[in-house]
Structure formats: structure tokens, C-alpha cells
Amino acid sequence: MKSSAKSAASRENHLTVRRVERQQHLIERLHAAADRITVGTLARDFGVSARTIARDVERLRQSGVPIDVTTGRGGGVALGRHGRIPAIAFDLREIAALMASLTALGPTASPSATSAMDKLATALTGGSMT
The missing domain is CATH 1.10.10.10 (Winged helix-like DNA-binding domain superfamily/Winged helix DNA-binding domain)
Incomplete structure (x- = not known):
């Protein structure tokens, strides 16, 4: 190239x-x-x-x-206002897709990106999420 x-x-x-x-x-x-x-x-x-x-x-x-x-x-x-945000259940492939997207963005690009990556990693390892 x-x-x-x-x-x-x-x-x-x-x-x-x-x-x-x-x-x-x-x-x-x-x-x-x-x-x-x-x-x-x-x-x-x-x-x-x-x-x-x-x-x-x-x-x-x-x-x-x-x-x-x-x-x-x-x-x-x-x-759009739709009240409280409901809990969402992701399967392994969906978690992997989200983690890959956050990695491309930069998992520490913002506090919310960091928080999301932490929660996804916790879910992937079977730990308890807060």
C-alpha cells in the first residue's frame, strides 16, 4: 500500500x-x-x-x-421518551459484537464506554453485575 x-x-x-x-x-x-x-x-x-x-x-x-x-x-x-429502560439479555455472540465495537471505538473513550465494557466483560466471565 x-x-x-x-x-x-x-x-x-x-x-x-x-x-x-x-x-x-x-x-x-x-x-x-x-x-x-x-x-x-x-x-x-x-x-x-x-x-x-x-x-x-x-x-x-x-x-x-x-x-x-x-x-x-x-x-x-x-x-424519544419511553420511560424506564428495560433490562436487556444478550447472548454470547451479541456480547462479542458489542465488545468488538467498543474495542474499535476505544473502551475508555468515555465513562459510559468504560462502564459498558466492564459490564460486558463481567457478563462474559459469568460474574455478578452491579
Whole structure:
């Protein structure tokens, strides 16, 4: 592989990791919000363009994340409210897939990524989870 191709691949991987981290933080931010947040506010807070936030929101929605989008005056984005988050049971292959994804992101990229990786590892080893 030529040096320029390696450099382009490395840059693409770096941008992908940054996008995934931003999308994780976006979900967490929307979950913590009491009301809709404008795309402009999110863009300013995350240090990216409004278009980048709009693309992130659309990717997340296409992936099944329940994000409500209201356009026009007074609009914004909000995470769909569905009450308490139920317990989820994963089989071994699902745990492995999640762990591999967290490893690619960086299992210490955020406190929630670290916590998720710890819980998955505990579940994989048959330990008790708190």
C-alpha cells in the first residue's frame, strides 16, 4: 500500500472514530435534556457544523435510535421518551459484537464506554453485575 493510501485510510479511520464518539455523546446529551435542543446549539457545543449534526442525527435515526426531529420555528431534536429502560439479555455472540465495537471505538473513550465494557466483560466471565 502506498504511503498516500495509508495516510488516507488512517485519516478515514480517525474520522470514523470521532464520528462514533460524537454520536455517542449526542445520544447521551439528548437523553439528559429536558426538552428539544436545536441543531445549531448542538453544533456549537460539539464544535462542528449544523450539517454534521444533521447527518449524525439522520444516521442514528436510520440505525433505530428513537430521535424525534421537529422542523421550523421552535424545532429541534429530542430523544424519544419511553420511560424506564428495560433490562436487556444478550447472548454470547451479541456480547462479542458489542465488545468488538467498543474495542474499535476505544473502551475508555468515555465513562459510559468504560462502564459498558466492564459490564460486558463481567457478563462474559459469568460474574455478578452491579
